[in-house]
Amino acid sequence: MRQLLSLMGAVLLLSACQSMSSRVGTSPPPEGQPLVLGAKHGLRSAILEEERGFRVYLPTDYGTSSERYPVLYLLDGDEHFHHSTGIVQFLAGNSHIPPMIVVGVSNTNRGRDLTPPARDDLQMAEGVFRRPGNTGPRSYAQTFPTAGGADRFLRFLTEELAPHIEARYRTQPYRVLVGHSFGGLFALHVLMNHPQSFHAYIAISPSLWWNDGELVAGAVKSLERLPEQERFLYMSMGSEGEHMLGPIQRFAAELERARPARLAWRYSFLENDHHGSTPHRTLYDGLEALFEDLRLSQSLAREGEAEQVEARHARLTKRLGYAFPPSEELVNIMGYSLLRSGKVEAAVSAFRRNVERHGDSPNVHDSLGEALEAAGQLEAALASYQRALELGVKADKVHPAYQQNLERVLSKLATARDNAP
Missing domain, CATH: 1.25.40.10 (Tetratricopeptide repeat domain)
Structure with missing residues (x-):
């Protein structure tokens, strides 16, 4: 009988806990003041023939000032909008970068939009996208049948989205492009083939293995076409395997050897990061590097070095x-x-x-x-x-x-x- 009572007690206790848990889980959260990170928008693209979504973050003083701001275009915007806008707000709040508008571009088909045309005459090696045991060789075009829309997507960014943003917000004529993985590949493709489109490029863990490293092989020749105004490139790679690390190391070596005019660039190997964790650290470091003169002028100002401060800003x-x-x-x-x-x-x-x-x-x-x-x-x-x-x-x-x-x-x-x- 005692065991039966104990068992009945346990059942009643479990039932009570479940009931309490259910009530707690369904109760409305306490009311509070919402924190607004940005706003969602949509734009009908005639070039892509589809509706495209994007998010916009505005600097904290946007509504109380008449200032104009550079614009950061963030690929994979839904995934990276939250942490990226936090980085921008934090760095700007500490005067390491100027306040910026952030436009996070949502995806519909990133494998289509972020890749250059896939080669049908190049076979993919066994690795990330071709598993051992697959029958028969597969080319890049066979592996990625929808790929190749990078130039079309770039037209959407430069001919539709950027003019839309610049007509509705107070912007400076300075655009930063940030992309991760295929987005990093896209950023480097744009820099080397359409460098006038953006002024600064942050390529995070770029997929430079694409088409057997085709972009790497043609990098120096492509960068001879840079505009007069200096372009900036910041690249990173984590501990992501030889298929990712090898191409970017060769790319950095080519840049070091050729030292292309009108390009300021840096490469960072993030030994303790993996493919998914590189974006946060890279964006922080890349923006600091882009605006390094602004950060350094802070310490110069505290030392009263007026001429050097003016020189940094010049x-x-x-x-x-x-x-x-x-x-x-x-x-x-x-x-x-x-x-x-x-x-x-x-x-x-x-x-x-x-x-x-x-x-x-x-x-x-x-x-x-x-x-x-x-x-x-x-x-x-x-x-x-x-x-x-x-x-x-x-x-x-x-x-x-x-x-x-x-x-x-x-x-x-x-x-x-x-x-x-």
Whole structure:
């Protein structure tokens, strides 16, 4: 009887747990404020003769500024949109890259859209796509019967999607293309055959084994056709086997030997990553490398190296093809560093440049006022503090320091007048 009661108790306990689990599982989640990562859109493509989906991420300050932004076009957009936009937001928030718009392009048939034409006269070796025991040799064309739509898909990107984005959002004339695996193959195909389409290319674990390494063999010859404006390439590969690693190593060796003009490039071997894990790390490192001058200018600004900061941004302007001066925040960092080092005139000069570039900001006038005050130019400092307060009231962004600085310099001027002979 005791065993029967114990058994009945266990059954009742299990039933209660299942009932509780069921109630917990079906209860609605607690309400909260949604976090918006981006928005889904669609576009009817006349070139591809189908509806194509895409996602758009906008920089955090897009709605409150009048700035224009470079655009990152992300292949396999549904799979990589979340982590990629997080990387862009994080790096931009730390001033390692400029804020960017991200367009994640959804797939319908990636084997068709991301590959150059498959050769029928080349037999595939046994490996990833041809298993031992298959009867008879198979060519690339037989193995991938729908392949070969890369140029058509590129026309969709450059003739339909990019104009659509550029007509609806504030963009800079700078496009970055990011692709993984077949997407990396596509990125390199575009760079070598249609390099004017994008300005920077990030090829992650590219499938360069395609057509027995055809792109590798013709790389240097193709890159002789690069446009005048410098192109940028960042490539990566994880520990993914010889069929993946061999071709990209040969490709990097060809680039190192030929050193094609107007191409800045880097290759990174990610020993601790596999094919599925390379995208996150590569995008982070690739964007940092693309905008390395911006990252390095941060430390130069903290050291008060005004000329070097300006030189880094001049290089960025040349690479990007549009004006990319030091930001208001960066110049402020540099100006205060100069001020703390006793280089007052240099600080005044730096803050004046900030006023010229960002004259609507109350902060730049307040900072200039501090430098002018330190230089003993009290009347000029007063004018700057008054302008900071005026703009702050107008924009409803009055910092307590604006009023405090104004009152302090007024007190100094009154004391100077009282002590005048």
